[in-house]
Amino acid sequence: xxxxxxxxxxxxxxxxxxxxxxxxxxxxxxxxxxxxxxxxxxxxxxxxxxxxxxxxxxxxxxxxxxxxxxxxxxxxxxxxxxxxxxxxxxxxxxxxxxxxxxxxxxxxxxxxxxxxxxxxxxxxxxxxxxxxxxxxxxxxxxxxxxxxxxxxxxxxxxxxxxxxxxxxxxxxxxxxxxxxxxxxxxxxxxxxxxxxxxxxxxxxxxxxxxxxxxxxxxxxxxxxxxxxxxxxxxxxxxxxxxxxxxxxxxxxxxxxxxxxxxxxxxxxxxxxxxxxxxxxxxxxxxxxxxxxxxxxxxxxxxxxxxxxxxxxxxxxxxxxxxxxxxxxxxxxxxxxxxxxxxxxxxxxxxxxxxxxxxxxxxxxxxxxxxxxxxxxxxxxxxx
Amino acid sequence: xxxxxxxxxxxxxxxxxxxxxxxxxxxxxxxxxxxxxxxxxxxxxxxxxxxxxxxxxxxxxxxxxxxxxxxxxxxxxxxxxxxxxxxxxxxxxxxxxxxxxxxxxxxxxxxxxxxxxxxxxxxxxxxxxxxxxxxxxxxxxxxxxxxxxxxxxxxxxxxxxxxxxxxxxxxxxxxxxxxxxxxxxxxxxxxxxxxxxxxxxxxxxxxxxxxxxxxxxxxxxxxxxxxxxxxxxxxxxxxxxxxxxxxxx
Numbered sequence: 001x002x003x004x005x006x007x008x009x010x011x012x013x014x015x016x017x018x019x020x021x022x023x024x025x026x027x028x029x030x031x032x033x034x035x036x037x038x039x040x041x042x043x044x045x046x047x048x049x050x051x052x053x054x055x056x057x058x059x060x061x062x063x064x065x066x067x068x069x070x071x072x073x074x075x076x077x078x079x080x081x082x083x084x085x086x087x088x089x090x091x092x093x094x095x096x097x098x099x100x101x102x103x104x105x106x107x108x109x110x111x112x113x114x115x116x117x118x119x120x121x122x123x124x125x126x127x128x129x130x131x132x133x134x135x136x137x138x139x140x141x142x143x144x145x146x147x148x149x150x151x152x153x154x155x156x157x158x159x160x161x162x163x164x165x166x167x168x169x170x171x172x173x174x175x176x177x178x179x180x181x182x183x184x185x186x187x188x189x190x191x192x193x194x195x196x197x198x199x200x201x202x203x204x205x206x207x208x209x210x211x212x213x214x215x216x217x218x219x220x221x222x223x224x225x226x227x228x229x230x231x232x233x234x235x236x237x238x239x240x241x242x243x244x245x246x247x248x249x250x251x252x253x254x255x256x257x258x259x260x261x262x263x264x265x266x267x268x269x270x271x272x273x274x275x276x277x278x279x280x281x282x283x284x285x286x287x288x289x290x291x292x293x294x295x296x297x298x299x300x301x302x303x304x305x306x307x308x309x310x311x312x313x314x315x316x317x318x319x320x321x322x323x324x325x326x327x328x329x330x331x332x333x334x335x336x337x338x339x340x341x342x343x344x345x346x347x348x349x350x351x352x353x354x355x356x357x358x359x360x361x362x363x364x365x366x367x368x369x370x371x372x373x374x375x376x377x378x379x380x381x382x383x
Numbered sequence: 384x385x386x387x388x389x390x391x392x393x394x395x396x397x398x399x400x401x402x403x404x405x406x407x408x409x410x411x412x413x414x415x416x417x418x419x420x421x422x423x424x425x426x427x428x429x430x431x432x433x434x435x436x437x438x439x440x441x442x443x444x445x446x447x448x449x450x451x452x453x454x455x456x457x458x459x460x461x462x463x464x465x466x467x468x469x470x471x472x473x474x475x476x477x478x479x480x481x482x483x484x485x486x487x488x489x490x491x492x493x494x495x496x497x498x499x500x501x502x503x504x505x506x507x508x509x510x511x512x513x514x515x516x517x518x519x520x521x522x523x524x525x526x527x528x529x530x531x532x533x534x535x536x537x538x539x540x541x542x543x544x545x546x547x548x549x550x551x552x553x554x555x556x557x558x559x560x561x562x563x564x565x566x567x568x569x570x571x572x573x574x575x576x577x578x579x580x581x582x583x584x585x586x587x588x589x590x591x592x593x594x595x596x597x598x599x600x601x602x603x604x605x606x607x608x609x610x611x612x613x614x615x616x617x618x619x620x621x622x623x624x625x626x627x628x629x630x631x632x
Contacts, residue, residue, distance in 0.1 A: 028570060168531075234611045237611045
């Protein structure tokens, strides 16, 4: 549940514990929704911080994948005004000039002329230009985090979007080290990050999961058993870009893992969570091959099948058996006494229960007989 | 991209807010015609463009676009089209030099975009790259350098109101485990246009199928917009026809 996750992040670290850490994992099939989940969590946490309900005084967003404006606009749409944003949100902009190319070019153009500073820092956006230097990134983050005003201990929360982009510039151990250091930093209240699982070997997202106390996986709503982009799969693709599953694993202090599940979907330019899981998914995951004719039975067909009278069974209602023996038409056979029930009854080999009057009561065996049973399956034929 | 009077299925599928367009193609269904079409439209709507050509020389595109009714030589003379002929682009032997070459190339593009934006008739600017697979070749296989360069181009789209169109050959990456460059591009794209052959084989009237996936980032205000499109195409000398399967007579 997204609310449960945001609550954990909002409540922050307990005494004597490291900060809670959330890993959000997405994949290409539902990447807009994973991005949306990340934006939602950041905005929700920022709202809690602005309202004074969180342990942290502010949120630092380390932005690699998106322009800082995207976060700010999203938060504005969620009701955070400019004042609250200035007070509670700082963005370390690793998106605009991660390697310092723009600054290098500016320096070459304006030799020593500082009249035009490149991308003057706005109030809450700080451009960061050395993404390969993880140590410097750590200190820049903590510096930003320490700058929030407020009373009490100077806690702040950190969001990293995304680890996958960081991994292009630095190694897994160095980034794991960064996250561990942030988690154990005395001023960090909570931390969450995004990783795109299909951009890396499987062990990489798992390594980062080990550092987390909560894992939220954004998975496609429909899994198509036949991979490919034939026209038949267009509807599945379409659905997976507007709806996804949000699966959360919360690790408790006592070691127990709690699983929570929600649907998430895009509505306009916002993202919403729905706690009632959809049921229709099962239909598409049946093992029936996708062909142009119907291989399944409808309800009416099922009940009709159950009502079919098998030719050699007793109807069980005491009336003479109507069995067509191929020699005469049936109405004639009825008048011919030699062919009516008593004669036929005498021929039955194994009467199921006998009474003094010689009546035969046949009880049909259960339909699902075990194979290799000792009973002869022809016993219930009335030949 | 603004809504030009394209009026065809491709314009409808692309919508108006896509900033990063990735075109995927394969040997059986080359996607260069999409680049030609998008370039023509970019220039037709009084916009400007920067074309990074690694696959063909200028004369090739000039000839092709002329038949489509677009005079590239004229646009180039008027400085509406900035053509980078990168056939001889040397990434350099040492790692440092590859990055430096990309930095220089990026800086030139950025200067053009800024100049366009600051100019009197600020118009829509489009950066077209033909193609990303060849960028990897000139970078001597260094995917990271290519991704850094593409990231900076991508950052331009949000800062400077320009559009990025990149062509990549999907079948080159079909066997690789990681699919490196292709997957990264699919992630950053707002719109993925994929050209593929028909599953039924070659045909005279239909040259292939085009699938358009509009990921619909949170920039767009439209609710319930269709995100996935699939239709057929036929490439002609003077343009391309797009139609739904079975609607051709």
